[in-house]
Amino acid sequence: MHHSDDSCAAEEVSAIHQPRLWQDKGWTARVIKNEDGDGWAVEMIQDGSAEPALVGPWTMGRNKVDPKPLDAAAFQTLVKTASEVIRRHEQQLHARLNKQCQIETEAGSVSVRLAVTPDEYEPFGTLTAVDSFGEVIASVKVPADFRLTRESAGRWADSGFGKIGRHG
Structure with a gap:
């Protein structure tokens, strides 16, 4: 060729x-x-x-x-190992930036997820409530340091999934 x-x-x-x-x-x-x-x-x-x-x-x-x-074989092994390290690191980062908890409401079981968007200047979190059918009930922007716990999720649900103020 x-x-x-x-x-x-x-x-x-x-x-x-x-x-x-x-x-x-x-x-x-x-x-x-x-x-x-x-x-x-x-x-x-x-x-x-x-x-x-x-x-x-x-x-x-x-x-x-x-x-x-x-040589090619050694390089191949090194690439595999290094990729593995990066993947683990990304998974840990993902776990640090994404939290989830289940709460029970009058309407049934709700899954509340917190996803943090890292940003040098303005990191923020997005809190999303999803019902047992996978439908998104509500989604609000929260401070990046918002702590998702059963209690904070419950308080959000009690407020009718409204906006969350600085006081959380």
Whole structure:
């Protein structure tokens, strides 16, 4: 299969396969000198990210001086591990930003959900009440630090799911 030189030049340029620097599939693996002590470490950085998602120990090569060269299999494993770390981190973040509780009202069981929208300047929360049929009864904007508890959800329900003031 032949093609003109410029068709996928961008991809060819972005992939780097060197013993200590491997860049591919949206990730960069870099083998670095271990800061605390001897030996080597490897850092995995996702494209567009300033911080490494993963920094781990890296094996010595046969000569016991230089690091083991990176290869496709090692890179694949590193990508899997780093992706896993990012996913766990996102799940923890999601859990921190999303809370839910069940309350009983005259109209039946209601699920109250709080979703916090992180924002550098004005983070806010959205409180949503959903009935047992999955229908949204009400949705209001609340302060980002609103604490969702059975009590606060109950008070909101008692108020007829009205706007929530600063006092909560």
